[in-house]
Amino acid sequence: ATLLARKGRCVVSLPGGCVIGDRPVDLHLRGLEALGATVEFEGGNIILTAKDGLKGAEIDLRGTHGPTVLGTDNVMMAATLAEGITVIESAAAEPEVLDLANFLNSMGAKITGAGTRRIVIEGVKELKGVEHTVIPDRIEAGTFMAAAALAGEGVTLNRVCRDHMKAITSAIEQSGHRVDFNEAGDSCTIFRGENLQGVEITTAPYAGYPTDMQAQMTALLATTPGISVIKDTIFPQRFMHCAELKRMGADIKVDNGTAVVRGVTQLSAAPVMASDLRASAALVLAALTAKGSTEISRLYHIDRGYEHIDEKLLMLGANVQRVKDR
Structure with missing residues (x-):
């Protein structure tokens, strides 16, 4: 353009x-x-x-x-x-x-x-050069919010925007976790809940729940007690990650753009393949608490949406290692 x-x-x-x-x-x-x-x-x-x-x-x-x-x-x-x-x-x-x-x-x-x-x-004739600070990435923030709910102990995320995160925050809180924002709304701390439950999520254009957080939430709900229903109205075929999560022991049934997730106690390590950007993130999240060492192939997809995600997870105490595809 x-x-x-x-x-x-x-x-x-x-x-x-x-x-x-x-x-x-x-x-x-x-x-x-x-x-x-x-x-x-x-x-x-x-x-x-x-x-x-x-x-x-x-x-x-x-x-x-x-x-x-x-x-x-x-x-x-x-x-x-x-x-x-x-x-x-x-x-x-x-x-x-x-x-x-x-x-x-x-x-x-x-x-x-x-x-x-x-x-x-x-329309104008010309534009001039400026300096501009891009807003925080709400999908990256939501991904780390889900990671903290899965495996964290009071993880704090800085440079977020509370107003942009309402749908994601609401879904995580409804499943039983706690999200505390500071007064300015640019930092939050996530506490893993004790009384967890399934939720119903339907993706929608902003300010609804974002399709780009559907896969990550599926990973979180895979080990959340109860039954969760996730419907993607934006990309009804966007459930390729579910087959890989099932290889790890998740109980998920997908039909006509809707995934029904029955939470299991724990996932188990398995060789899995990343099919796209957000599916990659979902598999990384699932692997954080899975029993054993999970190997995710074709992880290069994740680098298009996350800067140094492995380094950030290492800083939080995760045991992750990037290796070249065989």
Whole structure:
């Protein structure tokens, strides 16, 4: 989007990423076409051209499973340097979208409404360089929150944002653990609960429970007493981690985008394979309390979403070691 807005033409390969179900880019392309771009496909590449520049337009980004986060980002960035006013309806309201808008505004963009379902962008001629601090990663924070609930003893997480973590915090507290935030809401301490119970979780666009924390919560609930039900409405096929957790002794049945988890007393070590980014994190969490040494292959997926996760776990006292795939 930024290349197209600045140069009028760009060629990018068809996107990849984690195999977690259908992830079409049609909404991205539809938004750019509404701004005046021409879209062509050739040899596995997408060719985007805007010979006469991009023009403001009204764009609805409503998708089958809810708003598109990166589609909203792409259209917002392209519209920033387009001529005229662009209105995005059914926009994603995730904190990351608002953070991007704040960053662009500090560079000279004119964006209002970010963080709501309706964003208005008045195009500008140019942007200037700035320094910007990115907001905390709520999914990384949620992952370590789940790790602390599984195996911790009063683990404190710094540089988090309480307001962005409400759905994740609520799910962990409902299962019986305790999460204490400081007054500023930028630090929290997690205490493993004694009276644990199953929960029901349904993923949803922000401010609902994030699909990117579904696998990690499944790992936590695998050894939580009672029955838990996890429904993923965003990516109904995103349950490949469940087969690997079952190899470790988890009692999970998946059907039609819903996992029913019956908590067991303990998991056991087994050779397992990571299929995607969040599945990798789920298997690492499960291995923390499994009996024996668990070997996770294809763990490279995890590095796309977590910086030095093995080093951070070592600091917390976990026994982890990164080895090269055989």
